[in-house]
Amino acid sequence: MNLKKFNIENKKIRDLIPQLITVFALLSIITYFAINAQGNMGNRGISFGFGFLNQEASFDITFSMIEYDGSHSYGRAFLVGLLNTILVSVIGIFFATIAGVIVGVSRLSDNYLIAKVAEWYVEIFRNIPLILQIFFWYFAALRALPLPENGISFNDISFLTIKGWYVPKFIWTNFNVFLLSIIVAMIAIYFVKSYATKQRDQFGKQIPVFTISFLIFLFIPLITFLLLGVSLTFEYPVLKQLSPTVYTYEGGVSIIPELIALALALSMYTATFIAENVRAGILGVSKGQKEAAASIGLNKNQVLKLVVMPQALRIIIPPTTNQYLNLTKNSSLAAAIAYPDIVLVFAGTALMQTGRAIEIISITMLTYLTLSISISIFMNWYNKKMAIKEK
Amino acid sequence: MIKSIKTWILIGFASMLLVACGQGGGGAGSKKSKTLENTKKAGFVKCGVSQGLPGFSNADASGNWSGIDVDVCRAVAAAVLGDADKVKYTPLSAKERFTALTSGEIDVLARNTTWTLSRDADIGLTFVGVNFYDGQGFMVRKNSGINSVNDFKNGISACTNTGTTTELNMRDFFNSKNIKYEPVAFEKADEVVQAYDAGRCDTYTTDKSGLAAQRTKMSNPDEHKVLPETISKEPLGPVVRQGDSVWEDIVRWSLNTMIEAEEYGVNSSNASSLKDSENPAIKRLVGSEGELGAAFGLDNDWSLRIIEQVGNYGESYKKHIADTGILPNRGPNQLWTKGGILYVPPAR
Numbered sequence: 001m002n003l004k005k006f007n008i009e010n011k012k013i014r015d016l017i018p019q020l021i022t023v024f025a026l027l028s029i030i031t032y033f034a035i036n037a038q039g040n041m042g043n044r045g046i047s048f049g050f051g052f053l054n055q056e057a058s059f060d061i062t063f064s065m066i067e068y069d070g071s072h073s074y075g076r077a078f079l080v081g082l083l084n085t086i087l088v089s090v091i092g093i094f095f096a097t098i099a100g101v102i103v104g105v106s107r108l109s110d111n112y113l114i115a116k117v118a119e120w121y122v123e124i125f126r127n128i129p130l131i132l133q134i135f136f137w138y139f140a141a142l143r144a145l146p147l148p149e150n151g152i153s154f155n156d157i158s159f160l161t162i163k164g165w166y167v168p169k170f171i172w173t174n175f176n177v178f179l180l181s182i183i184v185a186m187i188a189i190y191f192v193k194s195y196a197t198k199q200r201d202q203f204g205k206q207i208p209v210f211t212i213s214f215l216i217f218l219f220i221p222l223i224t225f226l227l228l229g230v231s232l233t234f235e236y237p238v239l240k241q242l243s244p245t246v247y248t249y250e251g252g253v254s255i256i257p258e259l260i261a262l263a264l265a266l267s268m269y270t271a272t273f274i275a276e277n278v279r280a281g282i283l284g285v286s287k288g289q290k291e292a293a294a295s296i297g298l299n300k301n302q303v304l305k306l307v308v309m310p311q312a313l314r315i316i317i318p319p320t321t322n323q324y325l326n327l328t329k330n331s332s333l334a335a336a337i338a339y340p341d342i343v344l345v346f347a348g349t350a351l352m353q354t355g356r357a358i359e360i361i362s363i364t365m366l367t368y369l370t371l372s373i374s375i376s377i378f379m380n381w382y383n384k385k386m387a388i389k390e391k
Numbered sequence: 392m393i394k395s396i397k398t399w400i401l402i403g404f405a406s407m408l409l410v411a412c413g414q415g416g417g418g419a420g421s422k423k424s425k426t427l428e429n430t431k432k433a434g435f436v437k438c439g440v441s442q443g444l445p446g447f448s449n450a451d452a453s454g455n456w457s458g459i460d461v462d463v464c465r466a467v468a469a470a471v472l473g474d475a476d477k478v479k480y481t482p483l484s485a486k487e488r489f490t491a492l493t494s495g496e497i498d499v500l501a502r503n504t505t506w507t508l509s510r511d512a513d514i515g516l517t518f519v520g521v522n523f524y525d526g527q528g529f530m531v532r533k534n535s536g537i538n539s540v541n542d543f544k545n546g547i548s549a550c551t552n553t554g555t556t557t558e559l560n561m562r563d564f565f566n567s568k569n570i571k572y573e574p575v576a577f578e579k580a581d582e583v584v585q586a587y588d589a590g591r592c593d594t595y596t597t598d599k600s601g602l603a604a605q606r607t608k609m610s611n612p613d614e615h616k617v618l619p620e621t622i623s624k625e626p627l628g629p630v631v632r633q634g635d636s637v638w639e640d641i642v643r644w645s646l647n648t649m650i651e652a653e654e655y656g657v658n659s660s661n662a663s664s665l666k667d668s669e670n671p672a673i674k675r676l677v678g679s680e681g682e683l684g685a686a687f688g689l690d691n692d693w694s695l696r697i698i699e700q701v702g703n704y705g706e707s708y709k710k711h712i713a714d715t716g717i718l719p720n721r722g723p724n725q726l727w728t729k730g731g732i733l734y735v736p737p738a739r
Contacts, residue, residue, distance in 0.1 A: 043634055046514060059559055059562060059574075059576075060558075060562050060572075061574070062574055070559075070562045070566070139585070143589045147590050162589065162590050162591055163548060163590075163591060242543075242544045242593065243537045243542055243544070244534070245532065245534050245536060246537070250545075258575075335578060336578070338553075338575055338576060338577045338578075338582070338586070340576075344553065344578070348486055349553045349554050349576065352489075352553070352555070353554065353559070354513075355489055355490075355510070355513060355516075356514075
C-alpha cells in the first residue's frame with residue numbers, strides 16, 4: 001500500500017476530511033434529537049410506530065381521485081392527500097407554464113399596450129404574497145358565485161356555483177382499445193420522424209413531419225370509434241332539490257372551489273416568475289444568431305425552432321425548474337382553504353386523530369422531499385437533453 | 392447531489408429507527424410535581440384555550456380572556472399561585488392543541504375538548520373531568536325547510552372543523568342514515584362559520600354549545616336554527632399531560648371544587664363568611680377544617696381562593712353561558728341534585 005495516499009497533503013484525503021467531520025457532526029445532532037425525543041416520549045407514555053397506518057381512518061375527505069371513504073386506512077388517506085397534492089401541482093405547473101410563456105413573450109412585444117399589460121401583470125402578481133392571493137380567489141372571488149339554483153350555466157351542460165364547478169362526466173366504452181390506439185399512433189409517429197430524419201440527412205428532402213404526425217394522431221383513434229366499438233358519452237350535471245331552498249347538482253363531475261382557487265392562485269403567481277425566465281431566455285440569444293440563421297436561408301419559423309428556442313431553453317430551464325419546485329411546495333398552503341392535500345388530510349386530520357406527530361410529520365417531509373427530487377431529476381434530464389452537445 | 396440526498400434519506404431512516412427501537416420506560420408519577428414547581432417558578436399557569444369560542448374561551452377587544460374553560464385555568468392559578476389572573480393564555484387550533492400540551496408549551500388544556508378513550512389512553516394525555524356535557528348537532532338556514540336530521544338527502548354538503556371528534560361523528564351519522572354527503576373541513580372555526588354563512592355548505596355541524604355560540608357571529612343570526620337532534624355524546628373537559636399525577640390532581644380538584652361549592656351553596660360573595668359554618672363539608676371547602684391542600688403541596692386556603700376569585704360552577708355558567716344568551720337552559724349541566732348530571736366525588 002502506498003503510504004503517501006494517507007498523507008494530509010494528498011488532495012483527495014484533504015478534501016474528504018471536512019466532509020467526514022460535517023457528516024459526523026450532523027449525525028451527532030440528529031442522534032441527540034432522536035434520543036431526546038425518545039426519552040421525552042417515553043416519560044409521557046407515548047409510543048412510536050407506524051402501525052396506525054393500517055388502522056381505519058374513520059373520517060371522510062371532500063374530494064378524492066381514488067376510491068376512499070372513512071372505512072379505509074390512514075395509509076389510504078395519505079395516498080388520497082398525496083394524489084390531491086400532485087393533482088393541484090400538475091394543474092398549476094401546466095397553466096403557469098402556458099401563462100408564463102405567453103406573458104414572457106408579450107413583454108417583448110413591439111405593441112406598447114400588450115407589453116405594458118404583461119409588465120403590470122408581472123409586477124402585481126409577483127409582489128403580493130401567495131397566501132393573500134389564495135384568500136382573494138377563495139374568499140372574495142369564488143364566494144361571490146351564485147348558489148346552485150342560480151348557477152352560471154354554460155350551454156346547460158356545465159354550471160359554475162359557489163359549491164363548485166359541475167362539468168359533464170366522460171363515460172367510455174372500450175376505453176382500453178382507445179388507449180391502445182393512442183400508443184399505436186405514438187409509435188407510428190416515432191417511425192415517421194426517424195424516416196424523415198433519414199430522408200433529410202441522405203437526400204436533403206424536407207418532409208412535413210408535423211402535419212403527418214397530426215393526421216396520424218387524429219385518424220388512428222378515430223378508426224377505433226368508427227370500427228372497433230369505442231364510444232364516448234357524457235353524463236351531464238342536473239339540478240337537484242334537497243329541500244325547499246337547498247339545491248345541488250347530481251351527476252357529472254364536481255370540481256370543488258377549493259381546487260379552483262388554489263390552482264388559480266398558484267399558476268397566476270408562478271406564471272410571473274416563469275414569464276421573467278422566458279423573457280431572459282429570449283433576450284439571452286444574441287441577434288447575430290438570428291441574422292446568421294436567416295442568411296443561410298431558414299425561414300422565420302425555422303429560425304425560431306432550430307436556432308433561437310434551443311438556445312433560449314438552455315437559459316430558461318434551470319430557473320423554471322426552481323419555480324416548478326416552489327409551486328409544488330407552495331401547494332401545501334392548501335390547508336388554509338380546506339383543499340384536501342397531504343398537509344390538510346395527513347399532517348392535519350390524521351395527525352389530530354392519531355396524535356402521532358413525529359411519525360406523520362416525518363412521513364410528510366419525506367414525501368415532499370421525494371416529490372421535489374423527482375421533479376429535479378426529471379428537469380435535470382430534460383436540461384441535459386437540451387444542453388449543447390459537443391461533438 | 393443525488394449522492395448527498397441518498398445520505399440524507401439514510402440518516403433520516405436511521406434516526407427514525409433509533410427512536411423506534413428504544414421504546415418503553417413509561418413515566419410513573421412521583422409525589423413531587425415538576426409542573427407545579429415550574430408553575431410556581433414562572434409565576435403563571437400556562438393554559439391552552441380556543442381561538443375564540445364565546446362562552447368557553449373568548450378574548451375581548453383588549454385581550455382579556457373569559458369563559459367557562461378560562462375559569463378552569465383561573466381556578467388553577469388561584470389555587471396554586473393565589474391569584475386567578477396569573478394565567479398565560481395560548482390560543483390553539485384543534486390541530487395544535489395536543490402537541491402543545493405534550494411538548495410542554497402549555498400545562499393545562501381547557502379548550503372545549505371531548506374526552507374519548509383513544510385521546511385519554513393513546514397519546515400521552517389525561518382528562519381530569521368534565522366541565523361541560525355537550526352533544527353534536529346541526530345548524531341549517533331557517534328557510535331551508537329542513538326541520539329534522541331526517542330531512543337530509545343525498546348530496547348535502549356539511550361544513551365542520553378538521554381534526555375534531557365532530558368530523559368522525561358526522562361520518563358515523565351520515566353512514567348510519569345511508570346518506571351521501573360532501574364533507575368540507577376547515578382548520579379554523581371562523582373559516583367554517585364563514586363558509587357556511589356564504590352558502591358553501593348546506594349545514595354546519597359541531598357541538599351544540601358551539602353552534603349556539605357561533606350563531607352569534609353570523610351576518611344574520613336569526614336566519615339560522617339548530618336542529619333538535621343530538622347525534623353524539625361530547626363530554627368536554629380540561630386535559631393535562633400524562634405522568635404528573637400531582638398536577639393532574641390539582642387541576643381535577645380545582646374543577647371539582649367549583650362544582651362542589653355550587654352544590655353546598657358556597658359562592659364568591661359568601662365564601663369567607665362561611666368559615667364558621669355548621670356543615671363540615673362547607674368548612675372543608677373554605678379551608679377551616681381538615682388539611683386537604685397539603686395532599687398536593689398547597690396551603691389550606693387553596694379552595695377558598697378558587698371560590699372567592701373565580702366563583703362556583705353555577706356563577707361561572709350564568710356569567711358566561713346563560714347571561715350571554717348562548718344556552719340559557721342548563722340542561723344536563725345542572726347539579727345532580729337538581730336533575731342534571733353534574734356529580735363530583737366529595738372533597739374530603
